[in-house]
Each structure stands twice: as C-alpha cells, then as structure tokens.
Amino acid sequence: MRIVAAMSGGVDSAVAAARAAEAGHDVTGIHLALSRNPASYRSGARGCCTIEDANDARRAADVIGIPFYVWDLSDRFHDDVVEDFMDEYAAGRTPNPCLRCNEKIKFAAVLDRALGLGFDAVATGHYAQLRTGADGLVEMHRAVDHGKDQSYVLGVLDQQQLRHSLFPLGDTSKPLVREEAARRGLLVADKPDSHDICFVADGDNAGWLAEKLGERAPNRGGDILDDATGEVLGRHSGTFGYTIGQRKGLRIGRPAPDGKPRFVLDIEPVSGTVTVGPRERLAVHRLRGIKPRWCGTVPTELDGPDVTVQLRAHGDEHRATVVVTDGPEGQEVDVELHDAAYGIAPGQAVVVYDGTRVVGSATISATERVPA
Incomplete structure (x- = not known):
C-alpha cells in the first residue's frame, strides 16, 4: 500500500x-x-x-x-x-x-x-x-x-x-x-514525550485564555460562591480560568468551616458565577452526550459486565449502561454510571467501550450528580 x-x-x-x-x-x-x-x-x-x-x-x-x-x-x-x-x-x-x-x-x-x-x-x-x-x-x-x-x-x-x-x-x-x-x-x-496542549506555549491554559479571549469572554469577572450557603467567598477575573473539579488556584482566601478543601462545582459564564464546594458534591452518576461518532454499527443499548465508559484521556474505566436515543437535534447518548465519577465537566468526551473494543464517543452536554 x-x-x-x-x-x-x-x-x-x-x-x-x-x-x-x-x-x-x-x-x-x-x-x-x-x-x-x-x-x-x-x-x-x-x-x-x-x-x-x-x-x-x-x-x-x-x-x-x-x-x-x-x-x-x-x-x-x-x-x-x-x-x-x-x-x-x-x-x-x-x-x-x-x-x-x-x-x-x-x-x-x-x-x-x-x-x-x-x-x-x-x-x-x-x-x-x-x-x-x-x-x-x-x-x-x-x-x-x-x-x-x-x-x-x-x-x-x-x-x-x-x-x-x-x-x-x-x-x-x-x-x-x-x-x-x-x-x-x-x-x-x-526524546521526552509531549505534554500539555501544543498551542499553549508555557502550559498556562488560564493565562493563554485570558490573553486570547479578550473581550470575547461573556463575563471577565464574577463572584465565587459557596454551594451550601450562597456566600460570596471571593472574586475571579474570568470563568475561563476554571474547570469543574479544579481544586488549586481558587483564591478564596479562607478555608471551609470543616477544614476540607473546596472544588469547583459549577461554572456560569453569563453571570460570571463560579460555585465551589466539597469533593463529594462532584460525584456524577448520570450524563448525557451529544453529537456522537460511532466506530462501526450504531448501537441502541449497551449493557453488561464488559460495557464501560472512559471520561478522561487517562482516566479510569467506569461500568455503565448506555442508551442511544433520538433527540431534537440528532442522536443523544444517555449514560448511567454503575459507580460514581468525580469532576466530570460538559465539553469533555465520553468514550464507550465493549471490552477492549471502542464503540464510539460523544460530547458531554450535561451531568447529573449523586444527591447530597
């Protein structure tokens, strides 16, 4: 060839x-x-x-x-x-x-x-x-x-x-x-392996985004809120500097009453609000994917001990039940996780496996957290 x-x-x-x-x-x-x-x-x-x-x-x-x-x-x-x-x-x-x-x-x-x-x-x-x-x-x-x-x-x-x-x-x-x-x-x-994102020269994603987005960002500043009380804990200079599950660099200034670290739970770019809380509030048990791409035959439902999903490039596999439905804007993928995953954000990809075989992938549009 x-x-x-x-x-x-x-x-x-x-x-x-x-x-x-x-x-x-x-x-x-x-x-x-x-x-x-x-x-x-x-x-x-x-x-x-x-x-x-x-x-x-x-x-x-x-x-x-x-x-x-x-x-x-x-x-x-x-x-x-x-x-x-x-x-x-x-x-x-x-x-x-x-x-x-x-x-x-x-x-x-x-x-x-x-x-x-x-x-x-x-x-x-x-x-x-x-x-x-x-x-x-x-x-x-x-x-x-x-x-x-x-x-x-x-x-x-x-x-x-x-x-x-x-x-x-x-x-x-x-x-x-x-x-x-x-x-x-x-x-x-x-030669060492490549790391980080190739077009971010120094690996500082937040700094690169702050420079490149400029006035394109819907809201360049806003409040950092406590998930439990709604209290304003601090201010930030742009929601693009945060990702769900982030722990470091929150600049809150004081610890939680129980002394445990806080994590980013939600990001609302229109209002500029970043909500933080304890790690257990990051636990996700359902998610929805859009714009799926299939490696072969389009499935309708996948279940069983060999069906798993991966939610990060080097993340863990999670046993799951996967159902493909027709939504208002095309196919949608509903995933029920058999064990909770933490820090999963819209925009990430969910990749579906049957054993070692890749079935396909979709872009995560929404997640559902384990009830508090």
Whole structure:
C-alpha cells in the first residue's frame, strides 16, 4: 500500500513510520505545520508543533530512507481546534483539543488529502489496535500497553477513517518502542514525550485564555460562591480560568468551616458565577452526550459486565449502561454510571467501550450528580 506516515518529530511516530516501511509499504513521511507562527509555539521537546520537531521528523525520515514533506494545515488547525478550544472555555465547558485535532485534522484533513493524492492509508504513532471483526467491519481496540493506550482520543474515528488508518505500535509497550528506535539509529529515541496542549506555549491554559479571549469572554469577572450557603467567598477575573473539579488556584482566601478543601462545582459564564464546594458534591452518576461518532454499527443499548465508559484521556474505566436515543437535534447518548465519577465537566468526551473494543464517543452536554 501507499502510506502517508504522519511524523510529529517524536519517537512514536518515527518508529511507526519505520515499521510501515519495513512491512513493505510505499511510505512517505509528512510533518504537519499547525502553527501560523511556529516560533511562538513551545520550544524544546515538550510539544509537537515546533520548528525543532519538524527538523527531528525530517532527520528520522532520512534515517528510515523515505521521502518527507511538510503539509501546512495551520489555517484549518486554527479554525477547527484553536477557535473551538476558546469558544468552549468561553461557554463554560472543558474541551479536549487533542481529540478534536484527531477528528478534524489528522484523520479528516490529512486523510482526505492523502486519498486525493492516491495514497491508501495514514499511519500514526498512536497506541491503539485495529482488527477486522466477524461482520467485516474494522474494529479499534485498546493498545497492549494500557498505560500508553490512546484509544480514548481516537474514539471520534468512524468506519471510513478506520479503514484507511494504521497504528503500528498498538501491540508494543513504550519502553520497547524506545529500544527499537535506538536500534534503528533514530536520534529521537530518548526524546521526552509531549505534554500539555501544543498551542499553549508555557502550559498556562488560564493565562493563554485570558490573553486570547479578550473581550470575547461573556463575563471577565464574577463572584465565587459557596454551594451550601450562597456566600460570596471571593472574586475571579474570568470563568475561563476554571474547570469543574479544579481544586488549586481558587483564591478564596479562607478555608471551609470543616477544614476540607473546596472544588469547583459549577461554572456560569453569563453571570460570571463560579460555585465551589466539597469533593463529594462532584460525584456524577448520570450524563448525557451529544453529537456522537460511532466506530462501526450504531448501537441502541449497551449493557453488561464488559460495557464501560472512559471520561478522561487517562482516566479510569467506569461500568455503565448506555442508551442511544433520538433527540431534537440528532442522536443523544444517555449514560448511567454503575459507580460514581468525580469532576466530570460538559465539553469533555465520553468514550464507550465493549471490552477492549471502542464503540464510539460523544460530547458531554450535561451531568447529573449523586444527591447530597
């Protein structure tokens, strides 16, 4: 097959490209230029969008012996990922930009361009596994290395995208990938993993949002209220600086009467109100998802000991009952958790699993807390 290998400049994508070439595929390496000004993105080895990363990817392609190109998708990335990130925070929600990048950029814009150029598939360094099911559909499963499993952020992929994807690292642990990179002479063998959000240069999400949102924020200041008494505990300079479940940086100034820490329970961007309270008030037992994306056949109801949901990229699995219904604006996903989850915010993704198989995902629109 003719394969486009998306090379971020890290060790995982380099080894994935090398494995694809070694398997006999006709591989072309590409690096995605996602920043309109790469010099403004994070320097060093913490990100995936720097000039340094592009150079690392080019050197890896030279060692592997494959052609290499840079594809400029900065405008598409800004519109579909960065703007979405800002809009969601301004609305009081908590988005996952990596998941949105996979949906809109790596497996939409890149795949569309690759197919248009006559390529058959896109290979990436994500940790997930693909298998063909008994019904002939391509199934996505968790990686062998559950500690590095990235199926959560790939839960937005549909059947068409899965049929044109390759994940060569799904059967390997991260330490073995690094050892293999060293054996192959790839200089990125010891390069640290990327962290945080690639377009937030210093990892300070709240500071970045305060600078970028400007007057777009519906309310740049407001009260911090106690959930139990309604008392005003302090002031803040923007709801976009808070996420549900946050404990640090609340700037309340005094502890709760019982001495226990407070957490952000609710965010209301229109009034500018942030409500805080004890951790037990964060317990969620039901949630609703909208805009679902299914990896294969659309389910109607999922229940049983193997049905779970994951609510964060590296979060726990929760046994659940999942029901798909038709709502006023399309399909909706109702999830009843068999054990409570804490700090779940609208805007996050709920990814549904049947054993190790990814069924699909949806964007959380509402949660229902365990009664006090």
